[in-house]
Amino acid sequence: MLIIGAGGAGLRAAVEALKQGVKVLIVTKSLLGKAHTVMAEGGIAAALGNVDKEDNWKVHFVDTYVEGVYLGDWRFSEQLAKDAPERVLELEEYGALFDRNADGKILQRAFGAHTYRRLCHVGDKTGLELIRTLQDKVIHSDASFLEEIMITKIITEGGRVKGAIGLDLKTGEFYSISAKGIIVASGGLGRIYKVTSNSWESTGDGLSLAFEAGSELMDLEMVQFHPTGMIWPPAIRGLLVTEGVRGDGGLLYNTKGERFMLRYSPQKKELDARDVVARSIYREIMEGRGTEHGGVYLDISYKGAKFILEKLPSMYMQYKEFSGVDITKEKMEVAPTTHYHMGGIKVDAETNQTIVSGLFAAGEAATGLHGANRLGGNSLADLLVFGKRTGEEAAKFVKNAKLTRIGGNEVSAEVDRVLSFLQVKDPVNPYEVFEKLRETMSTNVGIWRNEDGLNKALAEIAELKKVAKNVGVSGSTKFNPGLVTALEVQGLLNIAEMLVTAARERKESRGAHYRQDYPELRKEWRKNIVFVRKQDGNYTMRFDPVPELPSELKALLSKEEQENV
Amino acid sequence: MSDKVTISIKRSDPSKGEAPHFVDYEVPTQEGMVVLDAVHYIGSNIDPTLSVRWNCKAARCGSCSAEVNGLPRLMCKTRVDKMGSRISIEPMRAYPVVKDLVTNVSHNWEVAKRIPPFTPKPDLPKPWRIAAIDITRSKEFRTCIECFLCQDVCHVIREHESNYLGPKHMVKVAALDMHPLDSIDRTGFLHTEGGVGFCNITKCCQNVCPEGIHITDNAIIPEKERVVNEFYDPIGILIHRRRQKK
Numbered sequence: 001m002l003i004i005g006a007g008g009a010g011l012r013a014a015v016e017a018l019k020q021g022v023k024v025l026i027v028t029k030s031l032l033g034k035a036h037t038v039m040a041e042g043g044i045a046a047a048l049g050n051v052d053k054e055d056n057w058k059v060h061f062v063d064t065y066v067e068g069v070y071l072g073d074w075r076f077s078e079q080l081a082k083d084a085p086e087r088v089l090e091l092e093e094y095g096a097l098f099d100r101n102a103d104g105k106i107l108q109r110a111f112g113a114h115t116y117r118r119l120c121h122v123g124d125k126t127g128l129e130l131i132r133t134l135q136d137k138v139i140h141s142d143a144s145f146l147e148e149i150m151i152t153k154i155i156t157e158g159g160r161v162k163g164a165i166g167l168d169l170k171t172g173e174f175y176s177i178s179a180k181g182i183i184v185a186s187g188g189l190g191r192i193y194k195v196t197s198n199s200w201e202s203t204g205d206g207l208s209l210a211f212e213a214g215s216e217l218m219d220l221e222m223v224q225f226h227p228t229g230m231i232w233p234p235a236i237r238g239l240l241v242t243e244g245v246r247g248d249g250g251l252l253y254n255t256k257g258e259r260f261m262l263r264y265s266p267q268k269k270e271l272d273a274r275d276v277v278a279r280s281i282y283r284e285i286m287e288g289r290g291t292e293h294g295g296v297y298l299d300i301s302y303k304g305a306k307f308i309l310e311k312l313p314s315m316y317m318q319y320k321e322f323s324g325v326d327i328t329k330e331k332m333e334v335a336p337t338t339h340y341h342m343g344g345i346k347v348d349a350e351t352n353q354t355i356v357s358g359l360f361a362a363g364e365a366a367t368g369l370h371g372a373n374r375l376g377g378n379s380l381a382d383l384l385v386f387g388k389r390t391g392e393e394a395a396k397f398v399k400n401a402k403l404t405r406i407g408g409n410e411v412s413a414e415v416d417r418v419l420s421f422l423q424v425k426d427p428v429n430p431y432e433v434f435e436k437l438r439e440t441m442s443t444n445v446g447i448w449r450n451e452d453g454l455n456k457a458l459a460e461i462a463e464l465k466k467v468a469k470n471v472g473v474s475g476s477t478k479f480n481p482g483l484v485t486a487l488e489v490q491g492l493l494n495i496a497e498m499l500v501t502a503a504r505e506r507k508e509s510r511g512a513h514y515r516q517d518y519p520e521l522r523k524e525w526r527k528n529i530v531f532v533r534k535q536d537g538n539y540t541m542r543f544d545p546v547p548e549l550p551s552e553l554k555a556l557l558s559k560e561e562q563e564n565v
Numbered sequence: 566m567s568d569k570v571t572i573s574i575k576r577s578d579p580s581k582g583e584a585p586h587f588v589d590y591e592v593p594t595q596e597g598m599v600v601l602d603a604v605h606y607i608g609s610n611i612d613p614t615l616s617v618r619w620n621c622k623a624a625r626c627g628s629c630s631a632e633v634n635g636l637p638r639l640m641c642k643t644r645v646d647k648m649g650s651r652i653s654i655e656p657m658r659a660y661p662v663v664k665d666l667v668t669n670v671s672h673n674w675e676v677a678k679r680i681p682p683f684t685p686k687p688d689l690p691k692p693w694r695i696a697a698i699d700i701t702r703s704k705e706f707r708t709c710i711e712c713f714l715c716q717d718v719c720h721v722i723r724e725h726e727s728n729y730l731g732p733k734h735m736v737k738v739a740a741l742d743m744h745p746l747d748s749i750d751r752t753g754f755l756h757t758e759g760g761v762g763f764c765n766i767t768k769c770c771q772n773v774c775p776e777g778i779h780i781t782d783n784a785i786i787p788e789k790e791r792v793v794n795e796f797y798d799p800i801g802i803l804i805h806r807r808r809q810k811k
Contacts, residue, residue: 097744128625201620313708480613485613
């Protein structure tokens with residue numbers, strides 16, 4: 001079995017597949033342990049009820065489903081809510097050391113739109129603990145892993161996977177990997193935007209790979225903007241300020257000293273869902289109540305230095321080092337930043353398999369769980385719950401599958417395609433295309449969207465696609481960042497085009513997708529936009545109704561909420 | 566702050582027999598710019614073939630380790646305006662160069678594999694209960710981002726052929742040993758396979774840790790003391806022998 005990506009989902013899948021006795025190879029575009037999971041700060045949402053005894057899976061389910069604005073698939077959210085506690089306790093048995101409460105159980109903190117204090121955490125470095133724990137598990141197992149390999153193509157035959165071709169950045173040589181099953185766990189696409197909290201790797205590679213292999217993509221228009229990113233100095237713009245700051249009591253103010261969340265969300269205030277808080281901050285800035293750098297203030301200093309240094313050490317460090325601001329004494333300056341992609345590869349709700357036989361997806365690369373908005377802490381829970389399940393299901397599949405070797409022609413065709421970027425006459429700089437794409441995405445497909453902007457973005461992307469045909473770089477295949485960017489850009493332009501098309505199509509406002517020209521939620525739009533690849537490489541769009549809630553789950557929703565489904 | 570800075574990068578491609586040599590680049594500066602931004606500028610605008618490893622650009626992942634003006638640093642955490650008008654950047658010296666600023670650090674996984682993993686005490690009642698105070702010691706070591714700068718600066722690793730694990734891995738051993746529910750004794754491992762005796766506590770590793778982990782004071786010295794108690798202290802030796810007999 002081949003696992004593409006060594007973040008939380010990929011590693012958790014590997015651990016499970018190994019338990020089933022399957023031979024596993026993990027490949028990662030970066031080094032082991034560096035995946036974007038490492039950046040996750042606030043915690044893992046799991047209804048353990050250690051702090052608030054009233055909490056249980058039903059409440060977690062409702063929070064997830066309702067805040068995803070009824071666009072998610074209940075089968076995913078139900079399983080997430082039911083399994084997360086067990087996955088967290090299991091991670092603890094693998095060696096993770098969570099913060100504790102007074103009776104020695106795992107401490108849980110409050111987070112946006114979670115009814116109860118639910119996030120199991122390790123200060124503000126939960127992702128680091130999660131990835132290290134799983135990484136150790138994998139290192140001490142029989143799994144093989146290859147680092148700094150960029151998979152450039154998934155090979156299929158007759159609707160099922162055969163393997164993948166990848167470029168070894170360290171040596172410049174190619175790998176042909178024949179596999180009975182493949183799990184895409186390659187993360188999101190945050191770097192398609194100019195201001196983002198995402199790592200180098202988050203260029204949506206997995207989405208392109210799976211789509212080219214014949215899988216469907218869904219909910220692409222649903223991009224989460226995290227309410228609080230750093231904004232000053234410009235060099236670090238976009239860097240995440242954890243929701244844990246607000247979870248632990250951080251308050252938002254505009255330049256008039258007004259705690260504006262009381263106006264936008266009198267009940268949940270600073271701890272409303274991310275889409276609500278991000279939009280509120282954005283409105284304050286757009287209406288002239290923002291700072292000179294284009295942000296608002298976030299204040300936790302009143303909690304005192306001891307509390308802050310213990311609970312938010314990374315935040316203290318990052319403001320001190322990068323901005324010269326001491327958050328135990330001063331306010332932080334923050335503005336929204338691109339953070340997470342709710343959309344992605346469409347997978348079966350029972351098996352996490354795509355419509356391509358033997359091709360699975362998990363984690364941020366997959367879609368269906370979060371709907372139109374993801375709750376904080378639900379992505380780490382997602383990695384554990386669905387990483388495990390995908391590893392299990394893929395292992396079952398692999399045990400009954402036959403290996404078909406990748407043919408020499410298939411290898412040479414892909415090698416030629418990659419090498420062609422090194423042989424372009426008068427090449428266009430791939431960074432130039434990438435930057436223009438990021439620029440137009442940030443300007444036109446951001447927190448506020450409208451028909452004009454989206455049309456403009458589509459026109460620019462069409463233009464960039466033409467230009468990108470002549471993208472090329474000098475040098476060799478060996479650790480050539482220009483070549484990697486050239487490969488990434490090809491895929492990203494296609495995904496961006498579909499993303500913007502979906503955003504233009506969805507003529508309503510729902511969750512993270514806010515249309516200035518259609519500011520209302522519209523019930524007839526409770527459907528998922530699915531992109532299907534045609535034989536010629538183009539795509540068609542399909543509109544799937546959201547799976548109906550079974551009556552026992554519907555009964556958990558309030559009367560008001562029930563009217564939306 | 567001047568509006569330009571000279572970045573001098575040590576470049577090489579050993580597989581092509583290209584010898585290490587410094588190449589100078591003029592880079593316009595921006596407020597708050599870090600060294601990694603300058604390297605990115607060169608990659609995007611001057612030479613896209615310049616090899617550099619990076620990931621989060623937020624001092625969380627530990628990918629962009631290098632020697633900046635001779636000091637082991639994370640490039641993403643080093644402000645340009647604090648390093649002078651001419652900044653030299655070299656790959657880490659303790660590791661073989663892959664190309665330009667990228668080194669091969671895979672040796673660390675071989676070492677990591679040798680360290681006996683977390684092994685909880687058997688038959689603990691579930692869910693586990695651990696007092697908050699008991700996690701503080703282990704917690705410090707768990708902030709390690711595996712940037713390998715401490716390994717890079719360790720003179721035992723740099724200059725001697727030994728089996729010493731190196732500071733990064735000592736931090737890992739300490740993290741495991743100080744987990745309140747871990748059940749194995751890694752002292753024998755450290756004494757023999759781990760080569761802990763080679764460390765002569767010069768504290769260089771501690772000085773370069775971007776996470777501020779007190780590597781020598783809190784991880785290496787306590788572990789060394791345990792080894793000494795068990796293998797060099799006469800009473801300790803007796804206890805050790807008795808334990809082995811059991």
